[in-house]
Amino acid sequence: MTSVEFAVRKRSRGAALTVLAAAQFTVMLATSIVNVALPQIRAGVGLSDGGTTWVVNAYGLAFGALLLAGGRAADLLGRRQVLLAGLALFGAASAAAGLATSPAVLICARAVQGVGAAVIAPAALALVMDLFPPGPERGRALGIWGAVSGAGGAAGVVLGGVLNQAWGWPWIFYAVALGTFLVLVACAVFVPRVAAGEAAPFDLPGTATIGLALTGLVWGLTTARSDGWTDGRVLGAFSLAAVLGAAFVLIERRSRHPLVPPRLFAGGRVAAGNVLMGLFGSVWIALFFFLPLYQQQVLGAGPLVTGLGQLPLAAANMLGATLAPRIARRIGATATAVAALLTEAAGMLWLSRISADGSFVTDVLGPSVLVGLGLSVAFVQLTAMSIEGVAKADSGLAGGLVNTTRQVGGAIGLAVLATVAGSVTSAAHRPHLEALTDGYRTAFVVSAAVLAASALLATVMNSLNTKARKTSCSPSTHPLPSSSGSRP
Known part of the structure; x- marks a missing residue:
């Protein structure tokens, strides 16, 4: 390959990565964009208390339940084709949600959004794996992937606040629909065709x-x-x-x-990565639930100010994800993951010092930056661990699996942490705002403990995997040397 051909190929892969990252950003955006506008959405379509909850739950439920199926469909039917179909479904459902005038239509549209997201996320990640082989290039690609994934959650709160205050809640969904169709066109232009996987029946x-x-x-x-x-x-x-x-x-x-072949877990790294991703997800989703609540219910911030308050976290997230591959090459993948989890735990402990009479600058700004740095680096490393060594034919399934464990872990974590926080608030014989703050503080302390335990578990799993590899290497075998920085 000549230098000119190499440069052209590199630019084309860069364009494809940008588009695929935009698809993932859109999925993450839709997860959190409704959070700050729920009161206005409730009034707009006449939702009950339970119905308001299902504006969020319908999306997450369909997303988490169908990710494995979406990943396997991408492997069998062709990742690019499945991605385009998922984007079309996602965009149409987003537009329908904006047009909804009744609770049933809105909740159904959110569920269909979740179905589309369950197709988009694993197919897009599998295409990234197809375009970038294992090594430094894949590490940089996953760094970009992690940056937009983490930033999407924070950006959803920002954009939701801005659009809701400027033009009303339907524009939250219209904006997602417009962005999705732009990504759909870009995918059709810039993402190369990839052959479908093995001709096997769907399970x-x-x-x-x-x-x-x-x-x-x-x-x-x-x-x-x-x-x-x-x-x-x-x-x-x-x-x-x-x-x-x-x-x-x-x-x-x-x-x-x-649907999930045993060969996927043959090396041990995929299983370890998914266990850790589940624990990590339990804290990630809860963070973007409790932090806006504290800003609005305790500090009295409006939707727009609450959204803008997520910008420092989003910026730290993007910086950390960009630096993650470099850090991993320098100190090793496992050490990087452990350090990132402990950094995020330290940020959560810092958040546990919030007060009822505090402010964004004194109580939220510093810890949110620390959390953003740790969150992004950990996400990149755990994603890489969860897809390491997976055969090309199973890359869509591997992407679906790691997204499933994060979503299900998030659902479990949010349910448990919300229950704990609510119990602490109910038992606190203090003024309302102080009682709410007590509950949020407890949620952040428990989150820090989960992250610290995850860091310890990562260390233990790495030690067990290292011993297993040494045991499997007898004098009569010729083990392959591990690449520095890419494996712990």
Whole structure:
């Protein structure tokens, strides 16, 4: 390949990465953009308290339950084709949500948005893996991926506040629809065609059982936040999830073409990465739930000011994700992940010092920057760990799996932390704002403990994997040397 051809190929891959990152940004944006506008959305379409909650839950439920199916469909049907279909569905559902005049239409549109997101996220990540082989280039690509993923959550709060205050809540969805269709056109132009994977039948029984199991689990968790953990419907949802989860394991063992083939976990790194990503996700999603609540309910900030308050966190997130590959090459992947998790834990502990009579500058600014740095670096490293060594034919599934564990972990974490915070607030015999602050502080302390435990677990898992590799290397074998910085 000549230098000119190499430069052209590099520019084309850069353009494709930009577009794929924009697709991921759109998915993350839609996760949080409604948070600061829920009161206005409720009044606009006549939602009840429970219905208002489902404006958020319908999206997250469909997203988390169908990610594995979306990833496998991308592997079997062609990643570019599936990505384009997902973007079209996502954009149409976003426009329908903006046009909604009744609670049923709005909630259904949000659920269809989640279906589209469940297709987009794994297909886009698989295409990034196709374009950038393992090594420094993939590390830089994942750094960009991590920057836009983390920034999307923060940007959603910012954009939601701006659009809601300027033109009203429907423009939150119109803006997402417009952005999605622009990304769709850009994907059609700049993302190269990639051949579909193996000609294998789609595992419909496995897909149905795991999808329904995850639906029951996430529905039970989200409902428990409002109705309590001992509510009959909540316990029934958890029981259904357990039964269907067991059925999924049995189906996968007997299937010739399982939805989640055992070879995906052969190296140990994918399993470890997904466990850690689940713990990490439990804190990530809760952060963008509690922080805006503190700013609005305690500090008295409006939607616009609350949104703008996320900008320092978003900037720190982008900086950390950009630096993550360089740090990993210098000190190793596992050390980088551990340091990032501990940095985020320190930021959460700092946030636990918020007060009822505080301010954004004194109580939120510093810790949010520290959290943003740790969050972004950890996300990049855990994503890389979760897809390391995966065969090209399974890259879509691997992308779906790591997104599933983050989403389900987030649902579990948010349900538990919201319950803990609510219990502390209810038990506090103090003025309302001080009681609310006590609950939020407790949520941040527990989040810090989860992150610290994740850092310890990452160290232990790395040690076990290292011992396993040494044990498997006998004098008669010729083990391949590990690349410096890319494996711990």
